[in-house]
Amino acid sequence: SQKKRSEEVGEMSLRVSVIVPYNGEREYLDDLFASLQEQTGKDFEAVFVLGHAGSDIEKEISEREASFPVVIKTLPADKDGVSAARNLGIKSSNGDYVLFLDSDDYLEKTAIEEFIEGADDKDIVYARRRRTPYARDGYYADRERILAEKAEAAEHDEDEQDAEGE
16 A cells, blocks of 8 residues: 555655646646645645656746645656656655646645545545636636526526426
8 A cells, every 4th residue: 555655665654645747837837736735634745747848847846835745756758648647646656545636727725635534544535526617716706606606507497397397
């Protein structure tokens, strides 16, 4: 198990390793880092696996202040793609569990805490994903409106079903 591996090599054991394949999508980096920084569950590390994008991206990531450990790995020249990046991330991780994020993803503030609570020594934890066309700030700003629209649509669907049943 990952926990045993961490203890055997004398590394700090964390509950979650967030693995992020990253190919220089700078426009998403602020949202991704902010969502990790604001996590209520703090027992995690972020493992960024860089494609062949260069050292300027490594420097940009490593210079960011973070309240969590950041590990940066670079794919070897003979490897490419998200699968190779995730595999290298797993090998480089110290967590008991891994959580995969794409570079354009961001998490709800309680996501890692809920992930850890849901794990309860299970082998696999699955979380629902929510697609949004918004950047993180826009999503949170419009969240109440979106929830209200969904509730109204559900109510409308129930009214239609009631009318069909009469």
